[in-house]
Amino acid sequence: MPWWLPASLSLSVVGLLVGGALLALGLTAGGLALADNLGQPYLWRVVWFTLWQAALSTLLSVAFAIPLARALSRRRFPGRGLLLRIFSLSLVVPVIVAIFGIVAVHGRRGWVNEALEAFGFSGVHYLYGLGGILIGHCFLNMPFVARILLQALDTVPPESWRVASQYGLRSRDLFRLIEWPAMRTVLPGVAGLVFMLCFTSFAVVLTLGGGPKATTLEVAVYQALRFDFDLGRAVTLALVQLVCCGGIVLAVLHLSLPGNLSLTEGRAYPRPDRAGWPGRLADSAMIGGAMIFVLLPLAAVVLAGFNAKAASVLTDPALWRALGQSLTIAMASAVLALLLGAALLISSRSLRHRLLRPAAANRLELSASLILVVPPFVLATGLFVMLRHVTDVFALAMPLVILVNALMALPFVVRFLGGPMMAEAQKHDRLCQSLGLAGWNRLRLIEWPSLRRPIALALAVAATLSLGDLGVIALFGSQDFATLPLLLYQAMGGFRMAEAAVIAAVLSLLCLLLFLSIEYGLGRMRFRRRVRHA
């Protein structure tokens, strides 16, 4: 099999879907009236706000994550492992559940205001508008950024700390000479990802934006399709988003620096900057603040779930039907995303290890991330327009949601599976080549045993993302077809907060169970005996 075949198949599927959807929409709209749409001041206001909030969100997330990662790298305390685990999972917390928790803590009648009033202050309303969007985006992204930066700090060879202790480097020297160079290798990539996620953010802006003043391109596309059915405007907005966001992300990633290989004896040396009370105090404040910021909304979700409405919501068949449909969508789109992602990585691995073209391999892997720039609504609507003559919307809704969710999960599969696949090849590729281990034998005997865990993790992440997604379902949802995130959104939109609380609790529990059962079930599965008696 030629090295380029798997990626070509995978990328053609993606390219045909995206290109076909855009084309179908453009044609149906009877021309885009591009000049007309581009001339509207409304559009440029939306573009400006989208850029502004994405830049601010990224900046704030990174600005808090850097000192937080330093503090976490310096300190050991009970529960640190659990906190880090929560941090790395924050990316798969259903956005709409996070929003519910944020509203419960920061909303007009949330915990913060209750506490203020209990002490005799008057309440403050800061949640809706730009403030709300920033809180939401920081909540969702900051822990993830901190986790990645901490990982980068963990790759600093322990011998560096030994040298630093010997020469008496101060905390700020350590930052400048050791920590910053380590973080800088991953920062452009992670900042680019966060920027892209915030630029294309939908649920946060829809629920916390609080009005037409705070609208992003993604929400504007949704509104153009859902309320005005203005296909031309939707495609124009989508193209603007593609150009702006794609360009900016490519530029940021261009700054990416390759990580350097580190040599280490594998022994641990303590960091020299752990003593001293000002440092201890600052680190405690940093870690404590982050814990309050991240854990309170999650606690609110858990606590609010136990309320008087629980019985009636839990016995509602609509909830259970939505649960079943959510699980079907999650599993189907996760498997699809895994197949697309693995195909892409097989090719990029050949590029990297056999043809020695790591830059080309990077570009190939990056191409998967660019799908995040395409508004899922445009994708789904375009495909719907294309297929509506073949069958009706009721038959199409579920497959379309599965397909679009799979595409949106693709970058995460590539991210979680890419590293382990490359590491596996680095260790085993030549040995496999020299022994003639290829195809099915290699998959069965070598790849599956060593990649089982990362595969399970990638699958779990994709499934959980899809399970908690409030995206195209908002466009295609109906009485008969709903997912748990949609039910939650509708309950919040109707200010049925007690009901919403129960759904949020059910959805988070389901996400957790699904994630753990895939990760542990598949990841720890024992494999059968390998030697066959011929």
Place this chain on the structure above:
Amino acid sequence: MLEVAGLTFHYEDMTMVFDLKVARGECLALLGPSGAGKSTLLSLIAGFETPSSGRVEIEGRDVTNLSPAERPVTSLFQEHNLFAHLTVTENVGLGLDPGLHLGPAERAAVEEALQRVELTGMGGRLPAQLSGGQRQRVALARSLVRQKPLLLLDEPFSALDPGLRGGMLDLVDQLRRERGLTVVIVSHNPQDAQHIAARTAFLYEGRVVAQGETQAVLSAGEPAALRAFLGNAPRQVSEG
């Protein structure tokens, strides 16, 4: 038996051109400072890298365009010779059948090879339960069951203690005599060459700059790069 002619390879801004001849049943040591292209030459012979021109002939057959598994060659690397999740028997068995479909005859062959490298009864262990020297012996056992005439060793024992290393080199030497193997061994240690190889080639900046009987090459004192490589080692090298 092995002939490398005008084999050209570009790596970053370095161009390497190799010419080399090894007779059947001979052991040749490739010496040279790091970055000289020793491992690259071995990779080119094994087929892991593709040359831009030139050819590799093994037993009179041009193998330049064959994949690594199709060449009559077995490679032993410095590390990662074994799959950590497979047992010793399974690791050796891969040399007989890449799908691990092992019948009684194959299992007996694996057992015999393990016996030959003095690992009798260790078949059920995982690599993590073995010492570094034992792991390399498992890899040697696998190269025995593959029955390929050319054995390429890329610094396979440099991570071992000096005493252990000598023992491993002796084992390779015995196996070469018994099975009529041709051996090419990369090392950065002149003592290894004296220990096992009748002939030595010295590589420098992507070229073979000296080639001949080991003693003669090591005591010639030229070219200058070889002198620098040997450092303060005595000209009259005694039996190591």
